[in-house]
Amino acid sequence: MLLISCPWCGEREETEFHYGGQAFVAYPADPESLSDEEWAQYVFFRDNPKGDFAERWVHTAGCRRWFNTVRNTVTSEFQS
Numbered sequence: 427m428l429l430i431s432c433p434w435c436g437e438r439e440e441t442e443f444h445y446g447g448q449a450f451v452a453y454p455a456d457p458e459s460l461s462d463e464e465w466a467q468y469v470f471f472r473d474n475p476k477g478d479f480a481e482r483w484v485h486t487a488g489c490r491r492w493f494n495t496v497r498n499t500v501t502s503e504f505q506s
Contacts, residue, residue, distance in 0.1 A: 428494075431495075432484055449480035476499060479499050481496070482494055
């Protein structure tokens with residue numbers, strides 16, 4: 427079982443959380459000016475590195491708060 431540390435509730439089992447995607451993805455400054463291809467890039471394309479990766483998680487079965495964390499995509503270990 428993978429353990430995830432919630433900043434507010436402490437360490438819990440992974441079944442209490444849901445993955446929210448890549449962290450720090452900025453919303454387009456002028457969304458009306460984007461082409462369909464640019465919208466597709468924003469909505470569907472994310473980094474997929476081997477190693478450390480900043481992610482968003484939500485503690486759905488606990489405090490229901492969102493938080494950012496860094497997880498190693500090879501070992502699934504979270505940085506504290």
